[in-house]
Amino acid sequence: xxxxxxTEIFGQALDAAGVLIETQSAPTDNLSVWHIADRHWQKxxxxxxxxxxxxxxxxxEQDDDRFIVHALFEKQGRYLHVRxxxxxxxxxxxxxxxxxxxxxRSERHxxxxxxxxxxxxxxxxxxxxxxxxDKHQYPLRKTFxxxxxxxxxxxxxxxxxxxxxxxxxxxxxxxxPVHAGIIEPGHFRFQAVGELILNLEERLGYVHKGIEKIAxxxxxxxxxxxxxxxxxxxxxxxAWAACMAMEQAANxxxxxxxxxLRGILAERERVANHLGDIGAICNDVAFTFAQIQFxxxxxxxxxxxxxxxxxxxxxxxxxxxxVKSDVSDTDCTALNADNLRLRKxxxxxxxxxxxxxxxxxRLYTAGFLSNDIAAGFGTVGYVGxxxxxxxxxRRDAPYxxxxxxxxxxALENQGxxxxxxxxxxxxxxxxxxLIEQFMALLQPGEIAAAWRVPAAGSxxxxxxxxxRGEIVSFVAxxxxxxxxxxxxxDPSQLNWPALEKLxxxxxxxxxxxxxxxxxxxxxxxxx
Amino acid sequence: MFRLFTKILxxxxxxxxxxxxxxxxxxxxxxxxxxxxDRRFSGSIAIRAVDAGxxxxxxxxxxxxxxxxxxxxxxxxxxxASPRHADVLLVTGPxxxxxxxxxxxxxQATPDPKWVVAVGDCAACGGEFGESYASCGAVSNVxxxxxxxxxxxxxxxxxxxxxxxxxxx
Numbered sequence: 001x002x003x004x005x006x007t008e009i010f011g012q013a014l015d016a017a018g019v020l021i022e023t024q025s026a027p028t029d030n031l032s033v034w035h036i037a038d039r040h041w042q043k044x045x046x047x048x049x050x051x052x053x054x055x056x057x058x059x060x061e062q063d064d065d066r067f068i069v070h071a072l073f074e075k076q077g078r079y080l081h082v083r084x085x086x087x088x089x090x091x092x093x094x095x096x097x098x099x100x101x102x103x104x105r106s107e108r109h110x111x112x113x114x115x116x117x118x119x120x121x122x123x124x125x126x127x128x129x130x131x132x133x134d135k136h137q138y139p140l141r142k143t144f145x146x147x148x149x150x151x152x153x154x155x156x157x158x159x160x161x162x163x164x165x166x167x168x169x170x171x172x173x174x175x176x177p178v179h180a181g182i183i184e185p186g187h188f189r190f191q192a193v194g195e196l197i198l199n200l201e202e203r204l205g206y207v208h209k210g211i212e213k214i215a216x217x218x219x220x221x222x223x224x225x226x227x228x229x230x231x232x233x234x235x236x237x238x239a240w241a242a243c244m245a246m247e248q249a250a251n252x253x254x255x256x257x258x259x260x261l262r263g264i265l266a267e268r269e270r271v272a273n274h275l276g277d278i279g280a281i282c283n284d285v286a287f288t289f290a291q292i293q294f295x296x297x298x299x300x301x302x303x304x305x306x307x308x309x310x311x312x313x314x315x316x317x318x319x320x321x322x323v324k325s326d327v328s329d330t331d332c333t334a335l336n337a338d339n340l341r342l343r344k345x346x347x348x349x350x351x352x353x354x355x356x357x358x359x360x361x362r363l364y365t366a367g368f369l370s371n372d373i374a375a376g377f378g379t380v381g382y383v384g385x386x387x388x389x390x391x392x393x394r395r396d397a398p399y400x401x402x403x404x405x406x407x408x409x410a411l412e413n414q415g416x417x418x419x420x421x422x423x424x425x426x427x428x429x430x431x432x433x434l435i436e437q438f439m440a441l442l443q444p445g446e447i448a449a450a451w452r453v454p455a456a457g458s459x460x461x462x463x464x465x466x467x468r469g470e471i472v473s474f475v476a477x478x479x480x481x482x483x484x485x486x487x488x489x490d491p492s493q494l495n496w497p498a499l500e501k502l503x504x505x506x507x508x509x510x511x512x513x514x515x516x517x518x519x520x521x522x523x524x525x526x527x
Numbered sequence: 528m529f530r531l532f533t534k535i536l537x538x539x540x541x542x543x544x545x546x547x548x549x550x551x552x553x554x555x556x557x558x559x560x561x562x563x564x565d566r567r568f569s570g571s572i573a574i575r576a577v578d579a580g581x582x583x584x585x586x587x588x589x590x591x592x593x594x595x596x597x598x599x600x601x602x603x604x605x606x607x608a609s610p611r612h613a614d615v616l617l618v619t620g621p622x623x624x625x626x627x628x629x630x631x632x633x634x635q636a637t638p639d640p641k642w643v644v645a646v647g648d649c650a651a652c653g654g655e656f657g658e659s660y661a662s663c664g665a666v667s668n669v670x671x672x673x674x675x676x677x678x679x680x681x682x683x684x685x686x687x688x689x690x691x692x693x694x695x696x
Contacts, residue, residue, distance in 0.1 A: 132624035132661055139660055148660020153631070154624040177629050180608035182576040182589050185626055206625045207580045210661030229655050232584025232680070276587070289531055295594035296541060302591075312682060313584055352530045523582045526623075
């Protein structure tokens with residue numbers, strides 16, 4: 001099957017099954033938009049599963065007296081965006097979660113935020129909603145005021161029905177939301193026997209701060225700032241995805257120089273995060289040498305960013321239409337010098353780590369995620385790529401500037417912590433090469449296109465590869481250049497469920513390193 | 528092991544003096560603070576970092592305080608795992624409503640005398656997220672705050688200066 005026609009074959013299969021597809025104009029070559037009837041929603045998922053499509057994202061929006069529910073699928077770098085509309089007064093839709101486990105939490109989020117009931121859902125517990133709003137209130141409905149009606153003190157969420165274990169010798173360990181380290185809040189519920197983890201259940205949603213709701217009514221510049229804070233460590237890529245969606249809605253092409261600069265920013269962000277994580281993974285097994293060395297390298301890297309781009313973490317560097325500031329020749333020299341230095345340092349340190357048998361003991365075979373489970377949850381980024389999921393938006397659905405270079409994607413099949421460690425190292429090396437290629441391609445020119453106000457009702461879908469993997473950003477415009485809907489799908493939303501599986505058969509003391517090797521974003525998940 | 532030691536020796540000590548606009552003043556401040564910490568807290572201040580809803584940007588920079596350049600422990604300041612061991616709560620983020628009770632309980636679990644430092648623009652005033660059905664906004668809307676350190680996120684230097692300033696109050 002060629003990469004060009006699986007959508008056609010899939011469409012024919014659905015047609016034969018009696019699903020009427022209303023095709024809409026596709027904004028890009030590798031994206032098709034279909035509208036189907038609500039009653040076929042589950043059938044579509046079943047067929048998609050048979051045709052080996054990956055479930056990527058799901059969200060909803062309110063359009064006057066209807067809800068429009070969206071699902072995004074991907075195969076071989078080609079995306080299928082399916083929509084259906086349902087009545088506002090009887091908001092029910094057959095669930096896709098029974099077919100695609102990846103859709104489970106997403107549908108629960110949509111249920112909590114819109115009050116859309118997914119019939120036949122395998123798990124009807126709330127997900128994002130704790131106690132900050134009532135069971136029968138839905139924050140993303142247009143009638144819900146952004147201020148809500150909160151109580152003076154939001155009570156703790158006490159009655160969430162965690163899975164229980166029974167039997168002699170089994171016990172429960174509740175952890176969080178406030179954790180022992182300097183990390184984001186979330187709750188983990190372990191069932192263990194002795195030191196062995198029998199089951200882990202995640203309860204997230206603690207950092208839900210209403211990002212989707214407060215995005216409504218924003219201007220494009222203001223939305224880019226907000227998107228840059230969906231997850232602080234992914235500020236470039238989230239801002240890029242949101243801007244890409246807005247630019248698509250406004251029918252704007254960004255200047256070539258802006259695309260290259262965005263590429264440099266995104267790859268620098270990837271390197272900075274991997275440097276931090278490699279050190280932290282080693283630190284979690286008490287190998288402090290690596291933590292000290294890698295935190296030193298990360299600091300060097302961030303300082304160059306502050307000097308060249310004006311912000312250590314690169315916040316607000318990506319703006320609608322392009323980038324905020326240009327780089328000079330001196331800046332490029334500084335960026336190149338960074339690469340040279342990092343390569344030299346890594347050749348020392350990585351060799352040292354590779355030879356360290358105590359590190360090997362702790363990282364190899366621990367936190368194993370099988371290729372099947374990784375595929376089942378549709379995991380992306382280094383989590384998926386360490387378990388054989390050979391997908392990278394930059395290579396498979398390239399967008400400028402990645403369409404001008406050859407993107408080499410690191411892949412491992414072992415699925416353990418060591419694999420996720422080595423993928424990160426390989427990605428650092430590949431990113432440095434990309435940065436150099438982008439700099440070589442830089443030609444003098446504009447760094448931002450003039451903004452054009454999109455017509456009311458225009459929508460856009462931005463899909464980029466952030467350092468954690470594929471990011472999907474949906475934007476719809478209302479009147480007067482204002483945002484009417486923003487939905488960012490962080491890679492963590494797909495990767496978090498994998499943690500519940502990869503910790504099984506590990507001991508409780510290894511949980512921190514298992515968790516760190518996955519490093520999901522809480523803020524990006526909770527929204 | 529040989530390679531490891533060689534790397535350590537060749538890297539040497541990278542810890543820097545904190546570069547503030549007025550270095551001498553800061554060093555003076557540092558000495559004064561060290562005296563304060565020595566006198567009131569037997570030589571060390573224990574900090575519990577609490578993320579009450581941040582985007583994680585502030586956490587990244589708080590982490591950087593422990594890297595070998597800043598090495599904040601040299602001032603007698605260290606991070607602890609439990610509020611019960613802490614003198615200072617370093618709170619980030621707008622306080623999400625879902626974290627409100629957890630933050631209150633963490634505050635109650637911290638023994639007196641205690642200080643609360645709100646870190647970052649969100650903690651100071653709600654920042655990009657403000658107050659809404661899901662966010663209480665500033666940390667001071669939930670627990671008493673002794674000091675705020677603005678920035679999105681504040682750089683490690685700003686954080687160190689802020690903390691040193693707190694000790695000198």
